Amino acid sequence: MNIYTFQHEEDFVETGANLIASLLLTNPKAVLGLATGSSPIGIYKRLIDMYRKGFISFSRASSYNLDEYVGLPAGHSESYRTFMDTQLFDHIDLPLAHSHIPNSNAQDLQEECRRYDRMLEDHGPVDLQLLGLGHNGHIGFNEPDTSLVGGTHVVELQEKTRTANARFFPSLDDVPRQAITMGVGSILKAKQIVLLVRGEEKAEIAKRALQGPITTDCPASLLQCHPNVVVLLDQEAGRLLT
Numbered sequence: 001m002n003i004y005t006f007q008h009e010e011d012f013v014e015t016g017a018n019l020i021a022s023l024l025l026t027n028p029k030a031v032l033g034l035a036t037g038s039s040p041i042g043i044y045k046r047l048i049d050m051y052r053k054g055f056i057s058f059s060r061a062s063s064y065n066l067d068e069y070v071g072l073p074a075g076h077s078e079s080y081r082t083f084m085d086t087q088l089f090d091h092i093d094l095p096l097a098h099s100h101i102p103n104s105n106a107q108d109l110q111e112e113c114r115r116y117d118r119m120l121e122d123h124g125p126v127d128l129q130l131l132g133l134g135h136n137g138h139i140g141f142n143e144p145d146t147s148l149v150g151g152t153h154v155v156e157l158q159e160k161t162r163t164a165n166a167r168f169f170p171s172l173d174d175v176p177r178q179a180i181t182m183g184v185g186s187i188l189k190a191k192q193i194v195l196l197v198r199g200e201e202k203a204e205i206a207k208r209a210l211q212g213p214i215t216t217d218c219p220a221s222l223l224q225c226h227p228n229v230v231v232l233l234d235q236e237a238g239r240l241l242t
Contacts, residue, residue, distance in 0.1 A: 032126070070178035078168050146217075203238070
C-alpha cells in the first residue's frame, strides 16, 4: 500500500483528482469504479473543474458504481443514482449509457446482481476503483461477517451503517435496510484501488483496516492483499497510523 496523509483538504482533493485525470489522459477509454459518500465529493468537484477547463474528457470512458440502496423509488433524493448525477454526471461529458449503477428496483434482484457481474466481466476490469471506508470497516456495502460474498449481491445493512447514514434521511426508520453492492471479489479485481478516508471518527477503523490483521470482520483489511492500493487520508483519519 502507498499511504498518504494530508494536512490540507485541498491537497487531499488535488491528489485524488489527479490520479483519475492522469488515467483519463493516458487511457481515454478507462473503466472507472466510483463511490458515493462525503469523501469523494471534493474530488468530483475538482474533476468537473478540470473538464470545464478542457483538461480532461469522460466521453470515451465508462463508470460502474459500487452500490445502491434497495427500496428507494427512482429519482429519490438519497438514491446513489441521484447523488452521482448531482455530484458528477450532470456536469461532465460521460454518456448516460456509459454510467452504470445497480438497479435496486429490478423485479428480480438476484438476476440484477448477475447482470451487473456480467457487465463487469465483459467490460472490465475496472482500471481505477474509488472506495470510501465505513465506520465498521465496510467497503461498498460489504458488511463485517464471518464470510464475505465475492460477487454483486443483496446485503442486509447493519444497524451501525444505517445509523451512520441516518443523517441523510428524515429519521432512522427511513433508512433502507438492504442494498445491492459489488462484492469484495469484484472490488479486488480492479487494477488500482484508491481508498479515501476522512475525519477523526475514522481513525480507529483506518488503523484496523490498514495495519491490523486481515479478517472478514473488517472487510477493508482485505485491501492489504491487493498489489496496487493508494490510500489518501486527512490528518485526523491518519492520526493512529504508525
